[in-house]
Protein backbone atom coordinates (compact mmCIF):
# COMPACT_ATOMS: atom_id res chain seq x y z
CA UNK A 1 0.00 0.00 0.00
CA UNK A 2 1.36 3.44 -0.89
CA UNK A 3 2.13 5.69 2.07
CA UNK A 4 0.74 9.06 1.05
CA UNK A 5 0.43 11.00 4.30
CA UNK A 6 2.99 12.34 6.74
CA UNK A 7 2.46 13.42 10.35
CA UNK A 8 5.03 15.39 12.35
CA UNK A 9 4.61 15.76 16.12
CA UNK A 10 6.05 18.85 17.84
CA UNK A 11 5.85 18.08 21.57
CA UNK A 12 5.95 21.60 23.03
CA UNK A 13 3.38 24.12 24.28
CA UNK A 14 3.65 27.41 26.15
CA UNK A 15 1.64 25.93 29.03
CA UNK A 16 -0.36 22.79 29.66
CA UNK A 17 -4.16 22.88 29.32
CA UNK A 18 -5.90 21.06 32.19
CA UNK A 19 -7.71 18.62 29.88
CA UNK A 20 -4.76 17.75 27.64
CA UNK A 21 -3.54 14.16 27.38
CA UNK A 22 -1.12 14.64 24.46
CA UNK A 23 2.60 14.12 24.81
CA UNK A 24 3.73 17.72 25.13
CA UNK A 25 5.99 19.70 27.43
CA UNK A 26 6.28 23.30 28.42
CA UNK A 27 8.76 24.97 26.08
CA UNK A 28 11.62 26.79 27.73
CA UNK A 29 15.23 27.59 27.00
CA UNK A 30 16.85 25.28 24.52
CA UNK A 31 14.60 22.29 25.28
CA UNK A 32 13.39 22.20 21.68
CA UNK A 33 16.83 22.20 20.06
CA UNK A 34 17.66 18.49 20.11
CA UNK A 35 14.12 17.45 19.27
CA UNK A 36 13.65 19.75 16.28
CA UNK A 37 17.16 19.07 14.99
CA UNK A 38 16.45 15.34 14.92
CA UNK A 39 13.07 15.83 13.20
CA UNK A 40 14.71 18.06 10.57
CA UNK A 41 17.49 15.49 10.01
CA UNK A 42 14.95 12.71 9.53
CA UNK A 43 12.80 14.78 7.18
CA UNK A 44 15.85 15.71 5.12
CA UNK A 45 16.60 12.01 4.63
CA UNK A 46 13.02 11.36 3.45
CA UNK A 47 12.76 10.51 -0.25
CA UNK A 48 8.99 10.10 -0.64
CA UNK A 49 6.55 12.81 -1.72
CA UNK A 50 3.36 12.97 0.30
CA UNK A 51 -0.16 14.03 -0.67
CA UNK A 52 -0.87 15.32 2.83
CA UNK A 53 1.46 16.65 5.52
CA UNK A 54 0.20 17.58 8.98
CA UNK A 55 2.38 19.28 11.59
CA UNK A 56 0.67 19.01 14.96
CA UNK A 57 1.49 18.53 18.60
CA UNK A 58 1.75 20.19 20.96
CA UNK A 59 1.82 23.64 19.48
CA UNK A 60 4.21 23.87 16.52
CA UNK A 61 3.93 27.68 16.51
CA UNK A 62 5.41 27.98 20.01
CA UNK A 63 8.82 27.03 18.55
CA UNK A 64 11.30 29.87 18.10
CA UNK A 65 10.87 31.22 14.51
CA UNK A 66 14.17 29.78 13.26
CA UNK A 67 13.25 26.29 14.57
CA UNK A 68 9.78 26.48 13.05
CA UNK A 69 11.31 27.63 9.77
CA UNK A 70 13.68 24.63 9.81
CA UNK A 71 10.81 22.16 10.30
CA UNK A 72 8.61 23.84 7.66
CA UNK A 73 11.43 23.94 5.06
CA UNK A 74 12.34 20.29 5.65
CA UNK A 75 8.67 19.23 5.50
CA UNK A 76 8.06 21.30 2.37
CA UNK A 77 10.65 19.16 0.53
CA UNK A 78 8.37 16.15 1.11
CA UNK A 79 5.32 17.71 -0.59
CA UNK A 80 3.74 16.28 -3.72
CA UNK A 81 2.46 18.78 -6.31
CA UNK A 82 -1.07 18.82 -4.86
CA UNK A 83 -0.16 18.35 -1.20
CA UNK A 84 -2.56 19.43 1.56
CA UNK A 85 -0.03 20.96 3.98
CA UNK A 86 -1.56 21.70 7.39
CA UNK A 87 -0.01 23.25 10.49
CA UNK A 88 -1.69 23.56 13.88
CA UNK A 89 -1.36 27.04 15.30
CA UNK A 90 -2.16 28.81 18.50
CA UNK A 91 -3.92 32.03 17.44
CA UNK A 92 -1.74 34.19 19.72
CA UNK A 93 1.35 32.96 17.84
CA UNK A 94 0.05 34.00 14.43
CA UNK A 95 1.97 37.20 13.72
CA UNK A 96 2.65 38.62 10.22
CA UNK A 97 6.03 36.84 10.41
CA UNK A 98 4.44 33.44 11.13
CA UNK A 99 1.69 33.87 8.53
CA UNK A 100 4.23 34.77 5.83
CA UNK A 101 6.53 31.95 6.92
CA UNK A 102 3.61 29.52 6.45
CA UNK A 103 2.78 30.93 3.02
CA UNK A 104 6.43 30.94 1.88
CA UNK A 105 6.77 27.27 2.93
CA UNK A 106 3.72 26.19 0.97
CA UNK A 107 1.45 25.66 3.99
CA UNK A 108 -2.06 25.85 2.54
CA UNK A 109 -4.19 24.90 5.55
CA UNK A 110 -4.01 26.07 9.17
CA UNK A 111 -5.81 24.55 12.12
CA UNK A 112 -6.51 27.10 14.86
CA UNK A 113 -7.34 26.22 18.46
CA UNK A 114 -10.53 28.15 19.26
CA UNK A 115 -12.40 25.89 21.74
CA UNK A 116 -14.88 28.63 22.74
CA UNK A 117 -15.75 32.22 21.87
CA UNK A 118 -16.45 33.01 25.54
CA UNK A 119 -13.66 34.35 27.72
CA UNK A 120 -14.88 32.47 30.83
CA UNK A 121 -14.99 29.12 29.00
CA UNK A 122 -11.58 29.73 27.43
CA UNK A 123 -10.22 30.49 30.91
CA UNK A 124 -11.76 27.28 32.31
CA UNK A 125 -9.86 25.36 29.62
CA UNK A 126 -6.61 27.21 30.29
CA UNK A 127 -6.51 28.59 26.74
CA UNK A 128 -4.33 31.59 26.00
CA UNK A 129 -5.52 34.73 24.23
CA UNK A 130 -8.90 36.25 23.53
CA UNK A 131 -11.44 35.94 20.77
CA UNK A 132 -10.06 39.19 19.34
CA UNK A 133 -6.66 37.46 19.08
CA UNK A 134 -8.27 34.68 17.06
CA UNK A 135 -9.98 37.18 14.76
CA UNK A 136 -6.60 38.90 14.26
CA UNK A 137 -4.96 35.53 13.48
CA UNK A 138 -7.64 34.78 10.88
CA UNK A 139 -7.04 38.19 9.28
CA UNK A 140 -3.24 37.63 9.24
CA UNK A 141 -3.62 34.23 7.59
CA UNK A 142 -6.08 35.56 5.02
CA UNK A 143 -3.68 38.44 4.35
CA UNK A 144 -0.92 35.93 3.66
CA UNK A 145 -3.21 34.09 1.21
CA UNK A 146 -4.08 31.14 3.49
CA UNK A 147 -7.86 30.87 3.44
CA UNK A 148 -8.31 27.15 4.08
CA UNK A 149 -8.72 27.29 7.86
CA UNK A 150 -9.95 24.74 10.36
CA UNK A 151 -11.20 25.67 13.84
CA UNK A 152 -11.04 23.36 16.85
CA UNK A 153 -14.14 23.79 19.00
CA UNK A 154 -15.00 22.07 22.28
CA UNK A 155 -18.38 20.88 23.49
CA UNK A 156 -19.21 20.05 27.10
CA UNK A 157 -16.91 22.72 28.58
CA UNK A 158 -17.39 23.45 32.32
CA UNK A 159 -20.21 25.98 32.60
CA UNK A 160 -21.25 25.67 28.94
CA UNK A 161 -24.95 26.14 28.26
CA UNK A 162 -27.12 25.95 25.16
CA UNK A 163 -26.91 29.76 24.90
CA UNK A 164 -23.13 29.95 25.33
CA UNK A 165 -22.54 27.15 22.82
CA UNK A 166 -24.81 29.00 20.40
CA UNK A 167 -22.66 32.11 20.86
CA UNK A 168 -19.50 30.14 19.98
CA UNK A 169 -21.14 28.52 16.96
CA UNK A 170 -22.49 31.86 15.68
CA UNK A 171 -19.04 33.37 16.05
CA UNK A 172 -17.45 30.43 14.20
CA UNK A 173 -19.70 30.60 11.15
CA UNK A 174 -19.27 34.40 11.01
CA UNK A 175 -15.53 33.74 10.52
CA UNK A 176 -16.41 31.29 7.73
CA UNK A 177 -13.68 28.65 8.21
CA UNK A 178 -13.71 25.85 5.63
CA UNK A 179 -13.58 23.17 8.33
CA UNK A 180 -14.51 22.75 11.99
CA UNK A 181 -13.46 19.95 14.35
CA UNK A 182 -15.74 19.89 17.38
CA UNK A 183 -14.82 17.48 20.16
CA UNK A 184 -16.71 16.57 23.29
CA UNK A 185 -14.59 17.28 26.35
CA UNK A 186 -13.33 14.00 27.73
CA UNK A 187 -11.53 13.64 31.03
CA UNK A 188 -8.43 11.53 30.47
CA UNK A 189 -6.49 9.88 33.31
CA UNK A 190 -3.41 11.84 34.38
CA UNK A 191 -4.78 15.24 33.32
CA UNK A 192 -5.35 18.11 35.72
CA UNK A 193 -9.12 17.76 35.19
CA UNK A 194 -8.87 14.09 36.20
CA UNK A 195 -7.09 15.05 39.44
CA UNK A 196 -9.43 17.94 40.29
CA UNK A 197 -12.75 17.63 38.57
CA UNK A 198 -13.80 21.09 37.32
CA UNK A 199 -16.98 22.70 38.64
CA UNK A 200 -20.06 22.94 36.42
CA UNK A 201 -19.09 20.08 34.14
CA UNK A 202 -22.14 19.22 31.98
CA UNK A 203 -23.37 15.70 32.72
CA UNK A 204 -23.72 13.04 30.01
CA UNK A 205 -27.28 14.03 29.15
CA UNK A 206 -26.38 17.72 28.87
CA UNK A 207 -23.31 16.86 26.76
CA UNK A 208 -25.46 14.83 24.39
CA UNK A 209 -27.94 17.69 24.02
CA UNK A 210 -25.09 20.14 23.30
CA UNK A 211 -23.62 17.78 20.69
CA UNK A 212 -26.94 17.39 18.87
CA UNK A 213 -27.52 21.16 19.05
CA UNK A 214 -24.11 21.72 17.45
CA UNK A 215 -24.68 19.16 14.67
CA UNK A 216 -28.05 20.73 13.79
CA UNK A 217 -26.55 24.23 13.84
CA UNK A 218 -23.73 23.33 11.47
CA UNK A 219 -26.11 21.57 9.11
CA UNK A 220 -28.36 24.65 8.94
CA UNK A 221 -25.35 26.82 8.28
CA UNK A 222 -23.90 24.86 5.38
CA UNK A 223 -21.37 22.66 7.18
CA UNK A 224 -21.65 19.01 6.27
CA UNK A 225 -20.94 16.51 9.04
CA UNK A 226 -18.59 13.98 7.49
CA UNK A 227 -17.27 12.35 10.67
CA UNK A 228 -18.33 12.00 14.32
CA UNK A 229 -16.62 15.29 15.26
CA UNK A 230 -15.80 16.94 11.92
CA UNK A 231 -17.75 19.36 9.75
CA UNK A 232 -16.84 21.19 6.56
CA UNK A 233 -17.93 23.25 3.61
CA UNK A 234 -18.46 21.08 0.54
CA UNK A 235 -15.12 19.69 -0.67
CA UNK A 236 -13.09 20.79 2.37
CA UNK A 237 -12.82 17.54 4.31
CA UNK A 238 -9.42 17.09 5.96
CA UNK A 239 -7.65 14.92 3.39
CA UNK A 240 -5.05 14.07 6.00
CA UNK A 241 -7.53 12.78 8.55
CA UNK A 242 -9.39 10.84 5.86
CA UNK A 243 -6.18 8.82 5.49
CA UNK A 244 -6.65 7.66 9.10
CA UNK A 245 -10.38 6.95 8.78
CA UNK A 246 -9.89 5.04 5.53
CA UNK A 247 -7.24 2.92 7.30
CA UNK A 248 -4.61 3.98 4.76
CA UNK A 249 -0.92 4.13 5.56
CA UNK A 250 0.97 7.16 6.88
CA UNK A 251 4.49 8.00 7.98
CA UNK A 252 5.23 9.78 11.26
CA UNK A 253 8.12 11.72 12.77
CA UNK A 254 8.71 13.05 16.28
CA UNK A 255 8.31 11.64 19.79
CA UNK A 256 5.03 9.83 20.54
CA UNK A 257 3.93 10.02 16.89
CA UNK A 258 2.06 6.99 15.53
CA UNK A 259 2.77 5.56 12.07
CA UNK A 260 1.36 2.86 9.80
CA UNK A 261 3.71 1.65 7.07
CA UNK A 262 4.28 -1.62 5.18
CA UNK A 263 1.19 -3.12 6.81
CA UNK A 264 2.40 -2.53 10.37
CA UNK A 265 1.34 -0.06 13.02
CA UNK A 266 4.01 1.47 15.27
CA UNK A 267 4.69 4.46 17.49
CA UNK A 268 7.70 6.49 18.53
CA UNK A 269 8.39 6.39 22.26
CA UNK A 270 7.84 9.45 24.45
CA UNK A 271 11.35 10.80 24.73
CA UNK A 272 12.28 14.34 23.70
CA UNK A 273 15.46 13.48 21.85
CA UNK A 274 16.11 9.73 22.05
CA UNK A 275 12.75 8.35 20.88
CA UNK A 276 12.74 5.01 19.15
CA UNK A 277 10.18 3.11 17.11
CA UNK A 278 8.12 0.42 18.87
CA UNK A 279 5.95 -2.06 17.00
CA UNK A 280 2.19 -2.18 17.64
CA UNK A 281 1.47 -5.09 15.30
CA UNK A 282 -0.23 -5.73 11.99
CA UNK A 283 -2.66 -3.11 10.67
CA UNK A 284 -5.16 -2.84 7.87
CA UNK A 285 -7.41 -5.81 8.73
CA UNK A 286 -11.16 -5.75 8.03
CA UNK A 287 -12.19 -5.15 11.66
CA UNK A 288 -9.91 -2.16 12.00
CA UNK A 289 -11.11 -0.81 8.64
CA UNK A 290 -14.77 -1.19 9.65
CA UNK A 291 -14.15 0.45 13.03
CA UNK A 292 -12.55 3.50 11.39
CA UNK A 293 -14.99 3.79 8.46
CA UNK A 294 -17.99 3.70 10.81
CA UNK A 295 -16.78 7.00 12.27
CA UNK A 296 -17.48 8.59 8.88
CA UNK A 297 -20.97 9.81 7.97
CA UNK A 298 -20.69 7.71 4.82
CA UNK A 299 -20.17 4.64 6.99
CA UNK A 300 -19.02 1.23 5.87
CA UNK A 301 -19.63 0.87 2.12
CA UNK A 302 -20.25 -2.46 0.44
CA UNK A 303 -18.44 -1.43 -2.79
CA UNK A 304 -15.34 -0.21 -0.94
CA UNK A 305 -15.25 -3.39 1.15
CA UNK A 306 -15.13 -5.36 -2.12
CA UNK A 307 -12.40 -3.10 -3.52
CA UNK A 308 -10.19 -3.31 -0.42
CA UNK A 309 -10.94 -6.82 0.88
CA UNK A 310 -12.62 -8.69 -1.98
CA UNK A 311 -15.83 -9.27 0.02
CA UNK A 312 -18.85 -7.28 1.09
CA UNK A 313 -20.15 -6.32 4.54
CA UNK A 314 -20.36 -9.60 6.50
CA UNK A 315 -23.88 -10.96 7.15
CA UNK A 316 -23.11 -11.13 10.88
CA UNK A 317 -22.52 -7.40 10.91
CA UNK A 318 -25.77 -6.73 9.07
CA UNK A 319 -27.61 -8.90 11.62
CA UNK A 320 -26.01 -7.00 14.49
CA UNK A 321 -26.97 -3.69 12.84
CA UNK A 322 -30.74 -4.34 12.68
CA UNK A 323 -31.49 -3.91 16.42
CA UNK A 324 -29.28 -0.80 16.41
CA UNK A 325 -31.29 0.55 13.46
CA UNK A 326 -34.51 -0.04 15.41
CA UNK A 327 -33.08 2.07 18.23
CA UNK A 328 -32.29 4.88 15.76
CA UNK A 329 -28.53 4.44 16.16
CA UNK A 330 -27.67 3.04 12.72
CA UNK A 331 -29.00 3.01 9.16
CA UNK A 332 -28.77 -0.25 7.25
CA UNK A 333 -28.92 -0.04 3.45
CA UNK A 334 -28.10 -2.63 0.77
CA UNK A 335 -24.92 -0.69 -0.05
CA UNK A 336 -23.83 0.47 3.41
CA UNK A 337 -24.16 0.57 7.18
CA UNK A 338 -23.78 3.94 8.81
CA UNK A 339 -24.39 5.51 12.18
CA UNK A 340 -26.94 8.24 12.86
CA UNK A 341 -26.03 11.29 14.95
CA UNK A 342 -27.45 9.52 18.00
CA UNK A 343 -25.23 6.58 17.02
CA UNK A 344 -22.22 8.90 16.77
CA UNK A 345 -22.87 10.00 20.35
CA UNK A 346 -22.49 6.39 21.47
CA UNK A 347 -20.02 5.51 18.71
CA UNK A 348 -17.67 3.38 20.80
CA UNK A 349 -20.38 1.08 22.10
CA UNK A 350 -22.36 1.02 18.82
CA UNK A 351 -19.27 0.14 16.79
CA UNK A 352 -18.32 -2.42 19.43
CA UNK A 353 -21.73 -4.11 19.02
CA UNK A 354 -21.41 -4.13 15.22
CA UNK A 355 -18.02 -5.80 15.45
CA UNK A 356 -18.78 -8.22 18.25
Ligand code: SF4
Nearest residue numbers: 013016017020057058
Ligand atom coordinates in the same frame (compact mmCIF):
# COMPACT_ATOMS: atom_id res chain seq x y z
S1 SF4 B 1 -2.36 23.74 23.47
FE1 SF4 B 1 -3.18 21.78 22.75
S2 SF4 B 1 -1.47 20.33 22.87
FE2 SF4 B 1 -0.89 22.14 24.08
S3 SF4 B 1 -1.50 21.65 26.17
FE3 SF4 B 1 -3.23 22.74 25.27
S4 SF4 B 1 -4.53 21.11 24.40
FE4 SF4 B 1 -2.53 20.19 24.82
